[in-house]
Amino acid sequence: AQSVTQLGSHVSVSEGALVLLRCNYSSSVPPYLFWYVQYPNQGLQLLLKYTSAATLVKGINGFEAEFKKSETSFHLTKPSAHMSDAAEYFCAVREAAGNKLTFGGGTRVLVKP
Amino acid sequence: ETGVTQSPTHLIKTRGQQVTLRCSSQSGHNTVSWYQQALGQGPQFIFQYYREEENGRGNFPPRFSGLQFPNYSSELNVNALELDDSALYLCASSLDRGLTDTQYFGPGTRLTVL
Numbered sequence: 001a002q003s004v005t006q007l008g009s010h011v012s013v014s015e016g017a018l019v020l021l022r023c024n025y026s027s028s029v030p031p032y033l034f035w036y037v038q039y040p041n042q043g044l045q046l047l048l049k050y051t052s053a054a055t056l057v058k059g060i061n062g063f064e065a066e067f068k069k070s071e072t073s074f075h076l077t078k079p080s081a082h083m084s085d086a087a088e089y090f091c092a093v094r095e096a097a098g099n100k101l102t103f104g105g106g107t108r109v110l111v112k113p
Numbered sequence: 114e115t116g117v118t119q120s121p122t123h124l125i126k127t128r129g130q131q132v133t134l135r136c137s138s139q140s141g142h143n144t145v146s147w148y149q150q151a152l153g154q155g156p157q158f159i160f161q162y163y164r165e166e167e168n169g170r171g172n173f174p175p176r177f178s179g180l181q182f183p184n185y186s187s188e189l190n191v192n193a194l195e196l197d198d199s200a201l202y203l204c205a206s207s208l209d210r211g212l213t214d215t216q217y218f219g220p221g222t223r224l225t226v227l
Contacts, residue, residue: 004155032212043117043203043218044156051213090155099169099210100146103155 002027002093006104014112019078021107023065023091026072032094033074034101035065039087047089050074061085086111115140117206117219125225126194134189134222138206144168145187146216147179150201162187163210191224199226 007022025031032051036044048059055067061084065076074091088108092101118137126132138145144163148156158171162181176192185206191198201223205216 036218041220043220044205045218046215049213049215092155094212099161100158100171101148101156101216102158105155106153 002031002095002102004091004093004102004104006089006091006107008107009105010108010110012110012112013081015083016080019063019076019081019085019109021076021089021091021109023074023076023104024072025074025091025093027093027095029095033065033067034092034094035059035063035074035076036090036092036103037087038090038106044090047076081109081111083111083113085109117204117217119202119204119219119222121222122220123223123225125227127227128194128196130194131190131192132194132224134191134202134204134224136187136189136204136206136219138185138187138204139217142206142208142217143185144207144210144214145181145185146205146207147187147189148203148205149173150203150221151197152200156203159189161210168210194226196226199224 005024034049035047048057050067058064091104146161147159150156160170161168165181178190181187201221203221205218207214207216
């Protein structure tokens with residue numbers, strides 16, 4: 001069965017600093033990987049997705065993620081945090097044979113001025 | 114273009130009652146998925162509907178049921194509500210059921226069971 005682990009339920013960064021959110025997955029087949037962001041009292045918004053093309057994926061709002069098969073990881077980064085990045089971030093996996101998204105537990109990002 | 118909408122926004126029920134949540138998919142989308150997000154957790158897949166037929170189900174009991182209508186809007190029904198059913202229920206629509214089809218989420222319905 002596929003699963004997703006997000007290391008760190010809370011991350012605090014200073015405005016302008018690097019944002020790094022970790023995601024590791026387990027899957028028996030090549031996965032499709034997603035990062036979503038959830039702002040308070042809102043649904044999920046897609047940041048980016050990996051679908052077996054380029055391993056470095058660029059998304060919206062300056063975020064990018066790199067798929068590393070050998071490490072079964074799909075970490076999300078942003079070079080310079082902005083106050084508006086404060087939100088909860090979810091990594092999700094979708095197996096080639098499946099029709100559902102399996103989400104990690106989420107990482108809440110706090111941005112300090 | 115209208116995104117995914119859900120109604121109601123909030124709902125309070127008591128144990129044992131039944132509830133119906135509604136979702137209007139994005140224009141042109143024929144696939145709807147439902148997720149339950151408990152407080153402090155990631156969303157969990159309940160089931161998916163494709164062209165009015167159930168197309169996969171997660172680990173939820175039969176008292177969770179759904180429908181998809183010809184216009185591809187959808188309902189989630191939960192019978193015999195339990196306290197643990199308190200959660201944010203998210204609906205997501207996608208253009209098709211393909212593996213790379215992005216799921217677009219609505220704002221959710223917050224259900225509280227007392």
